[in-house]
Amino acid sequence: MDNPIQEILEKQVLTVAKAMEDKLDEEIASLGKKLDEDDLEVLRERRLQQMKKMAEKRKRWMSLGHGEYSEIPSEKDFFSAVKASERVVCHFYRENWPCKVMDKHMSILAKQHIETRFVKIQAEKSPFLAERLKIVVLPTLALIKNTKVDDYVVGFNELGGKDDFSTEDLEERLARAQVIHYEGESSLKPKATTQTKRSVRQSAYSDSDSE
Secondary structure (H helix, E strand, O other), rough: OOOOOHHHHHHHHHHHHHHHHHHHHHHHHHHHHHHOOOHHHHHHHHHHHHHHHHHHHHHHHHHHHOOOOOEEEEEEEEEHHHHHHEEEEEEEOOOOHHHHHHHHHHHHHHHHOOEEEEEEEHHHHEEEEHHHHOOOEEEEEEEOOOOOEEEEEEOOHOOOOOOOOOHHHHHHHHHHOOOOOOOOOHHHHOOOOOOOOOOOOOEEEOOOOOO
């Protein structure tokens, strides 16, 4: 009954806990003699409580399907997913090459950012959602925060206009939308990839009506 995903995530929790403990030790060392034993104990206890809360959060995220990239079978399940998780990145896809490229990067990011749920749903089997959210180009990522679609990544236009973009390119774009936590300095840099050029291999989803 061993769950390899859970084992990986539990290791991540331990890694984060160790990093936080190391940071605490650095803080204590930098403060030097300014603190007495009682102050140090209060500081350490506060940090341990933070670590405990983070571990509990991660456990809850794992129970909701975070940490893996999964398919949502129906529109009803989509609404359940976005109600359960504070941050969701949903890939509207069809069976084509551009969407498979997006799948690859989404799968990697799902494991790196367990604070966010990464899912996909087949656009052609979700006509109500596709029309309501005005999904026209595939792939499209709907970036959802607190049950509301806050932003979109449409095709590859913001990722260089071609299908050879890196996972880091997508990670930075999601970070700018604040749908993932990311401390890399590159996420703060304005990207020079807002070209209007589209890859000829992007797919137009013509089945949704525009009223």
